[in-house]
Amino acid sequence: MTERLYDVTLDTGGARAPAPELEQEQRVAVFDLLEENHFTLPDAPQGPYALMLGRAGRKLDFRLSTKAGQDAAQFTLSLGPLNQVVKDYSHICESYYEAVRSKPPAEIEALDEARRAIHLEGAGMLREVLAGKAEIDGDTARRLFTLVCALTAQD
Structure with missing residues (x-):
């Protein structure tokens, strides 16, 4: 399939390393x-x-190139x-x-549900902001939103 990403790199601009939990989320994303x-x-040009x-x-800053090294888009x-x-x-x-360190399971579960809801909202907003520049599906938006959060957390 050519309508996809085959490589993703974060340019942190030399910012400090994120918290371990955020760094793990970034790797998973x-x-x-x-x-x-x-x-x-x-x-x-056609991808990936x-x-x-x-x-x-x-x-x-989004910089995209093809496997052949041709610039595809920058915005x-x-x-x-x-x-x-x-x-x-x-x-x-x-x-x-x-909460994971010290709270009861019910409180952890409630926070996790809220966390997922906010994450889903952010992914939807990212899709809207990307409209006209890139078309992405919901799962891709969720994972990219995680990376956006990782980049902004390093301020």
Whole structure:
């Protein structure tokens, strides 16, 4: 299948390493993303694509190339529309990780459900922000949202 990502690299710009829990989520998201994804670029060379995802100030920087090394697309997206949901997700994750260490299972489960709901909301917003630049499915959006959160957590 050519409408997909075959490689994903995060450009952290030398930022500090994320918390261990976030770093693990990042590794899992990249692994799952490479296992299965749908990523189409309108008016671009045919994929599959390598994605370099980074930050450019208060924007996300997407740089995509083909397996042959040909530039496929480069664009930036404002983090503005995603700021609140990323912040909410970050806070609920902190609460969840703390709860895992010391809280009863019912509280952990409630936080995990809230965490998943916010994550799903963020993935939907990411799909909307990418509209016209890239077409992605829900699973791809969820995994990319995890990577966006990893990049913003390193501020």
